[in-house]
Amino acid sequence: MQTKTIPAVLSIAGSDSSGGAGIQADIKTIAAHRLFAETAITALTAQNTTGVRAVQEATPEFVAQQIDAVFEDIPPAAVKIGMVSSATIIETIAERLKYWSAANIVVDPVMVATSGARLISEDAVEALTERLLPLATVITPNVMEAEALSGMSIESSRDQALVAQALVERFGCAALVKGGHNVNDANDVLAEPSPGAGDAPEVTWFRHERVVTENTHGTGCTLSSAIACGLAQGRTLPEAIDQAKTYLTGALAAGLGLGHGSGPVDHMWAY
Numbered sequence: 001m002q003t004k005t006i007p008a009v010l011s012i013a014g015s016d017s018s019g020g021a022g023i024q025a026d027i028k029t030i031a032a033h034r035l036f037a038e039t040a041i042t043a044l045t046a047q048n049t050t051g052v053r054a055v056q057e058a059t060p061e062f063v064a065q066q067i068d069a070v071f072e073d074i075p076p077a078a079v080k081i082g083m084v085s086s087a088t089i090i091e092t093i094a095e096r097l098k099y100w101s102a103a104n105i106v107v108d109p110v111m112v113a114t115s116g117a118r119l120i121s122e123d124a125v126e127a128l129t130e131r132l133l134p135l136a137t138v139i140t141p142n143v144m145e146a147e148a149l150s151g152m153s154i155e156s157s158r159d160q161a162l163v164a165q166a167l168v169e170r171f172g173c174a175a176l177v178k179g180g181h182n183v184n185d186a187n188d189v190l191a192e193p194s195p196g197a198g199d200a201p202e203v204t205w206f207r208h209e210r211v212v213t214e215n216t217h218g219t220g221c222t223l224s225s226a227i228a229c230g231l232a233q234g235r236t237l238p239e240a241i242d243q244a245k246t247y248l249t250g251a252l253a254a255g256l257g258l259g260h261g262s263g264p265v266d267h268m269w270a271y
């Protein structure tokens with residue numbers, strides 16, 4: 001039989017037992033893009049659409065073994081990083097990704113779940129900013145995460161763009177500040193390092209239809225893994241974001257109604 005290859009995308013993230021966010025959202029998103037999903041699980045969570053009940057972290061050594069096993073055999077064309085709850089796991093991930101010269105790294109700096117549970121320890125935030133964000137191609141904070149990473153507040157679209165530019169200047173990677181959570185629903189802003197030294201980071205807005213729904217569990221995970229898919233397919237960052245937003249809007253608009261809290265989106269809406 002003749003064989004074929006397809007690009008692989010690695011998700012380094014936490015497992016969501018209810019299937020709407022984390023590793024499960026990433027696998028579904030990557031599969032819906034017809035790419036090959038690989039995983040390195042940082043933590044198990046017992047959660048559903050109403051909240052997170054328990055978290056069991058993987059050891060840093062076990063996270064490293066998963067990453068090494070993947071890169072040695074089927075090297076991914078892009079990597080998405082989601083929930084990483086401790087400083088030592090973050091340091092391990094940064095070290096292994098540098099070792100493997102990983103490219104196309106999308107970091108979703110997950111801090112608090114939609115349901116309100118904190119998913120990262122206080123000391124891990126420093127490891128995130130010092131070790132992981134500088135390796136990223138793009139980071140995808142929501143409003144609250146962007147405020148925490150920049151020390152600035154976001155009250156308007158102008159602030160959203162200024163914070164995105166400040167994050168680029170601080171971490172050297174591109175920054176997509178998402179406008180969910182009421183400040184600027186569904187309108188996200190990308191700031192990218194400018195090719196001209198000393199010029200301000202370039203700003204691009206992605207304005208998409210706002211879907212009226214309570215069911216937004218896992219939207220950040222889904223968006224970041226869809227961006228990783230676009231990069232793995234050889235798209236530019238703005239093209240990858242545009243495609244990812246279209247995919248996510250379709251998944252929200254499909255109107256899945258599961259669970260008793262903020263329900264998941266329909267990852268397979270196009271099939």
Ligand SMILES: Nc1ncnc2c1ncn2[C@@H]1O[C@H](COP(=O)(O)OP(=O)(O)OP(=O)(O)O)[C@@H](O)[C@H]1O
Nearest residue numbers: 114142178179180181186187210211218219220221
């Ligand atoms: N009601 C909506 N309709 C359309 N797009 C939305 C809606 N709410 C959020 N989005 C989009 O979903 C994406 C994720 O945004 P959000 O701010 O919810 O991320 P997040 O809080 O990190 O998500 P998560 O909590 O799942 O990690 C963004 O592209 C945002 O614009």
Ligand SMILES: Cc1ncc(COP(=O)(O)O)c(N)n1
Nearest residue numbers: 014021022083113114217218
């Ligand atoms: C394992 C894991 N990773 C990420 C999230 C954030 O997603 P959301 O904010 O939509 O709950 C989550 N709830 N669980």
